[in-house]
Amino acid sequence: MNHYIFIFKDCALFEVTLLANFLSTQGEKVVIVGEEEKVKVHEGFTIIPDIQLNQVEINDAKSFTITGGNPGNLINKNLLLEVLLKLKNNDTLIGGICGGVHILSELFNIEYDQLNTVEVTLIDNLLVSPPNKYVDFAIKMLEVLDLYNDQEDYEETVRFYKEFKSE
Numbered sequence: 001m002n003h004y005i006f007i008f009k010d011c012a013l014f015e016v017t018l019l020a021n022f023l024s025t026q027g028e029k030v031v032i033v034g035e036e037e038k039v040k041v042h043e044g045f046t047i048i049p050d051i052q053l054n055q056v057e058i059n060d061a062k063s064f065t066i067t068g069g070n071p072g073n074l075i076n077k078n079l080l081l082e083v084l085l086k087l088k089n090n091d092t093l094i095g096g097i098c099g100g101v102h103i104l105s106e107l108f109n110i111e112y113d114q115l116n117t118v119e120v121t122l123i124d125n126l127l128v129s130p131p132n133k134y135v136d137f138a139i140k141m142l143e144v145l146d147l148y149n150d151q152e153d154y155e156e157t158v159r160f161y162k163e164f165k166s167e
Contacts, residue, residue: 001062006033006080006100007049011069013041015097015131018161019065019138026147028062035075042069053079058086063145068098068131071106081107091125095141098131135161 003023005016020030033056034049041047053076056064064087074080084107087094096104096115104126105112115121120129120136127144129137139157148154159165 002029002031002057002060003062004031004033004056004064006053006064006066007039007041007047008035008067008069008075009039009073010042011039011067011073012098012131013043013045013047013067015100015134015137016065016067018134019095019141022138022142022157023147026142026149028147033064053083056083056087058083058090058092061087061090061092063093063095063141065095065097065141066100066103068100071099071103074103077107084108088125093125093127093141093144095127095129095137097129097134097137101128101130104128 005020007013023030031051032047032049033051033053034047035053037048039047039049084094094104101115102112104110105115115123115126115128117128118130120127120133120140122144127141139162142148143154
């Protein structure tokens with residue numbers, strides 16, 4: 001099963017790097033999805049995605065996350081909507097952070113204020129987060145996916161990444 005992370009031109013990569021790290025640390029497969037063969041992100045890096053959006057395998061998806069960024073930079077909203085609807089119908093966990101929340105609101109025709117919350121929020125199979133909660137978003141994503149080894153693993157993650165304690 002794959003955890004897809006969708007990136008697009010000038011997106012905020014930092015908002016999903018911790019999530020990718022957490023998933024990889026748990027032995028999960030992270031697949032970076034792009035609209036183009038190369039994606040220049042806000043931080044200045046040029047990323048070569050693993051696959052293109054039209055190659056997402058719906059039945060092999062555990063999660064699909066949209067990072068933040070300007071929704072106006074999306075090239076093919078219709079294809080993204082098609083993929084998201086199939087994932088939603090499969091009860092795949094769909095995440096959105098920052099601009100990703102706006103994209104989900106627009107494409108799913110959900111009132112923006114319902115998704116634009118001050119805390120990380122789970123609504124059906126949508127996990128949404130404001131940009132400043134990227135640590136909480138990553139922690140909650142693994143919790144919802146039931147990927148922590150045990151309660152101690154969860155608590156250690158919170159202590160280290162959220163409370164900045166090494167013990």
